[in-house]
Amino acid sequence: MPTWVPVADDSDFPLENLPFGVVRPFRQQPRVAVRIGDHALDLAAAGIAPELTARASCNELMAARRGLEVRERAAEVLCGPSRPDLLHHVDDVDVLLPVQVGDYVDFYSSLHHATNLGRIFRPEGEPLLPNWRHLPVAYHGRSGTIVVSGTPVARPRGLVPDPRDGTPRLAPTRALDFELEVGFLVGGPHASRIAPDDADAHVFGAVLCNDWSARDIQSFEYQPLGPNLGKSFATTISPWVVTLDALQPFLIAPPGQEPEPDPYLRTSRPWALDLRLEVARNGSTVAATGFGDLYWTFAQQLAHMTVNGATVRAGDLFASGTVSGPRPGERGSLIEQIADGTADEYLADGESVTLRGWCGGGKTQHPRIGLGEASGTVVAEEV
Amino acid sequence: MPTWVPVADDSDFPLENLPFGVVRPFRQQPRVAVRIGDHALDLAAAGIAPELTARASCNELMAARRGLEVRERAAEVLCGPSRPDLLHHVDDVDVLLPVQVGDYVDFYSSLHHATNLGRIFRPEGEPLLPNWRHLPVAYHGRSGTIVVSGTPVARPRGLVPDPRDGTPRLAPTRALDFELEVGFLVGGPHASRIAPDDADAHVFGAVLCNDWSARDIQSFEYQPLGPNLGKSFATTISPWVVTLDALQPFLIAPPGQEPEPDPYLRTSRPWALDLRLEVARNGSTVAATGFGDLYWTFAQQLAHMTVNGATVRAGDLFASGTVSGPRPGERGSLIEQIADGTADEYLADGESVTLRGWCGGGKTQHPRIGLGEASGTVVAEEV
Numbered sequence: 001m002p003t004w005v006p007v008a009d010d011s012d013f014p015l016e017n018l019p020f021g022v023v024r025p026f027r028q029q030p031r032v033a034v035r036i037g038d039h040a041l042d043l044a045a046a047g048i049a050p051e052l053t054a055r056a057s058c059n060e061l062m063a064a065r066r067g068l069e070v071r072e073r074a075a076e077v078l079c080g081p082s083r084p085d086l087l088h089h090v091d092d093v094d095v096l097l098p099v100q101v102g103d104y105v106d107f108y109s110s111l112h113h114a115t116n117l118g119r120i121f122r123p124e125g126e127p128l129l130p131n132w133r134h135l136p137v138a139y140h141g142r143s144g145t146i147v148v149s150g151t152p153v154a155r156p157r158g159l160v161p162d163p164r165d166g167t168p169r170l171a172p173t174r175a176l177d178f179e180l181e182v183g184f185l186v187g188g189p190h191a192s193r194i195a196p197d198d199a200d201a202h203v204f205g206a207v208l209c210n211d212w213s214a215r216d217i218q219s220f221e222y223q224p225l226g227p228n229l230g231k232s233f234a235t236t237i238s239p240w241v242v243t244l245d246a247l248q249p250f251l252i253a254p255p256g257q258e259p260e261p262d263p264y265l266r267t268s269r270p271w272a273l274d275l276r277l278e279v280a281r282n283g284s285t286v287a288a289t290g291f292g293d294l295y296w297t298f299a300q301q302l303a304h305m306t307v308n309g310a311t312v313r314a315g316d317l318f319a320s321g322t323v324s325g326p327r328p329g330e331r332g333s334l335i336e337q338i339a340d341g342t343a344d345e346y347l348a349d350g351e352s353v354t355l356r357g358w359c360g361g362g363k364t365q366h367p368r369i370g371l372g373e374a375s376g377t378v379v380a381e382e383v
Numbered sequence: 384m385p386t387w388v389p390v391a392d393d394s395d396f397p398l399e400n401l402p403f404g405v406v407r408p409f410r411q412q413p414r415v416a417v418r419i420g421d422h423a424l425d426l427a428a429a430g431i432a433p434e435l436t437a438r439a440s441c442n443e444l445m446a447a448r449r450g451l452e453v454r455e456r457a458a459e460v461l462c463g464p465s466r467p468d469l470l471h472h473v474d475d476v477d478v479l480l481p482v483q484v485g486d487y488v489d490f491y492s493s494l495h496h497a498t499n500l501g502r503i504f505r506p507e508g509e510p511l512l513p514n515w516r517h518l519p520v521a522y523h524g525r526s527g528t529i530v531v532s533g534t535p536v537a538r539p540r541g542l543v544p545d546p547r548d549g550t551p552r553l554a555p556t557r558a559l560d561f562e563l564e565v566g567f568l569v570g571g572p573h574a575s576r577i578a579p580d581d582a583d584a585h586v587f588g589a590v591l592c593n594d595w596s597a598r599d600i601q602s603f604e605y606q607p608l609g610p611n612l613g614k615s616f617a618t619t620i621s622p623w624v625v626t627l628d629a630l631q632p633f634l635i636a637p638p639g640q641e642p643e644p645d646p647y648l649r650t651s652r653p654w655a656l657d658l659r660l661e662v663a664r665n666g667s668t669v670a671a672t673g674f675g676d677l678y679w680t681f682a683q684q685l686a687h688m689t690v691n692g693a694t695v696r697a698g699d700l701f702a703s704g705t706v707s708g709p710r711p712g713e714r715g716s717l718i719e720q721i722a723d724g725t726a727d728e729y730l731a732d733g734e735s736v737t738l739r740g741w742c743g744g745g746k747t748q749h750p751r752i753g754l755g756e757a758s759g760t761v762v763a764e765e766v
């Protein structure tokens with residue numbers, strides 16, 4: 001049954017997607033919506049689970065694991081008698097951060113990215129450190145500075161050795177970078193020691209993540225405890241949480257792993273995601289790559305993150321790390337693009353970066369299921 | 384004016400302290416209380432700021448920066464006509480986690496601890512890395528696994544190279560350690576780029592933190608992005624948040640810093656805290672040290688954490704890192720005690736660790752202001 005809402009053929013958001021987000025109509029309270037085409041369906045106004053949707057974040061909906069049921073009821077409304085009063089055009093509302101993020105864990109799971117960075121930082125040694133093929137390396141990022149697409153990103157300051165005399169001095173970063181990543185949001189009750197083949201019971205959906213990085217600040221500060229101020233200033237996510245239910249047709253077999261990982265990381269179900277990714281700089285695509293061959297799948301990441309007994313809770317975010325492919329034109333960060341000669345400079349004030357990602361569409365047998373975009377413009381440091 | 388509540392002479396919690404916590408009387412809702420002696424005063428029942436205190440966490444009170452006013456009103460009740468109906472003996476209630484922690488940042492600010500660990504991990508090189516004296520090194524920890532004193536700590540599993548053949552295998556840690564730390568909780572509105580001399584406008588109070596660590600898991604995983612599963616399984620904090628107002632008499636001049644730090648880290652007010660610290664293992668004190676000579680003060684830590692534009696919000700926690708003194712008997716972690724011969728073994732199942740901290744008391748001119756204790760017992764891995 002078709003929907004009465006107009007949806008462009010190449011939209012990221014057909015009836016089969018219906019991702020969740022939070023919108024605030026002019027002078028009204030924020031509420032949870034699903035997106036279709038260029039519109040947001042006001043779920044509480046439609047009488048759909050108002051105890052979960054008349055809220056300023058998707059957290060309660062995610063905790064209750066009622067995403068599939070709510071999307072099915074939304075689809076009934078969208079295919080029933082026309083109800084334009086329940087729709088907001090997305091240009092007419094503020095589209096807010098969809099979730100109050102609890103813990104944010106950022107992985108480092110692209111073999112090509114980790115290899116490229118190893119070559120840049122340790123040109124004499126093996127590009128991959130001894131642990132990399134045994135476990136999905138990760139660190140905790142700052143959840144309080146996760147912002148929604150469209151939020152300007154102020155150039156961070158930090159302590160960087162002065163090239164003239166080596167003295168560390170506070171200065172605006174001269175090496176502001178982006179990182180093309182995919183993030184996964186946890187749903188359901190608190191859980192720990194999650195078997196990787198149970199990941200779909202604990203992952204609510206996916207967003208795009210730009211883990212903005214100041215390479216000069218990061219390289220001075222990061223030993224021995226990892227990145228801090230070089231990344232903590234901002235992480236941009238896309239506003240529409242695409243559910244794992246909607247992405248299910250695009251789950252594929254992951255690449256082989258050598259050596260075979262420890263049993264707690266072994267899977268028997270297809271947990272790679274056949275997702276296309278692009279990053280545009282000032283409107284021009286500067287990298288395009290695929291997510292399907294990421295070395296460590298999100299199911300393995302979730303299993304690893306909880307194998308020590310640590311709990312996850314609804315609203316926790318874990319991200320892939322920069323996604324890069326093996327060839328020039330497939331690198332998801334400027335540090336790699338500068339190293340391979342496909343970019344000349346880090347980001348200047350006024351430059352914008354937009355991540356996009358989608359499954360299916362085009363000549364495939366599936367409708368396009370898109371993640372939308374995560375976009376941000378660099379602005380001068382606030383003084 | 385004396386209080387009608389009995390308070391032992393050596394109590395951590397005289398009328399001058401009145402720290403905040405959350406208690407749950409039997410079959411009732413949690414609520415915010417102040418502690419005096421062995422009792423908790425039910426603030427909402429006393430009619431004191433119920434919009435902030437009839438809550439399951441101190442976050443709203445901390446955000447509103449009304450700690451001083453609420454403590455003053457509580458002191459009036461505690462010094463007025465006797466009202467035993469407003470008190471709960473702390474043994475009669477569940478004492479809960481006092482705060483919903485947003486971001487948890489763990490520093491590494493003890494010169495003696497960092498030097499000791501540098502000698503253990505890099506015996507050939509300089510014990511301190513080049514950045515250490517220029518900025519307070521830190522990483523983000525896991526906020527979702529912060530637990531209140533008394534919560535059992537399950538031995539974590541993780542991937543550790545098998546000594547027989549070097550193959551990493553999942554196993555319960557054989558190197559479970561504690562870390563004696565002091566944590567600071569942020570209050571007030573969202574803020575960034577905080578000048579260190581404004582720290583008292585943004586720090587609500589202090590707690591004890593045990594940043595439990597699995598050294599074998601940590602040492603295999605931590606390069607290049609820092610600790611993750613070696614620490615993410617649990618962090619124990621003390622339940623009573625001692626306000627910076629109550630600690631103000633014990634702020635003292637910090638130790639000198641060489642080289643002088645960048646201007647954004649310079650202070651003109653006394654930001655070191657003259658606090659005694661102890662850690663007991665199975666009831667016996669195994670280390671005692673002072674917090675007053677920590678190299679980087681909490682004011683500098685807060686300034687550093689926000690200088691890049693990152694915001695802090697009420698409920699964020701930042702901790703000192705392990706506090707150690709220069710002599711044996713002053714080391715706040717087992718890895719240091721084993722290295723200097725004052726301990727033989729890491730923690731076994733069934734062992735308990737208790738941190739304590741206090742200012743004043745004894746022969747000093749100030750009443751004792753204590754942080755209480757952060758205690759936990761190791762239990763076998765849950766299977």
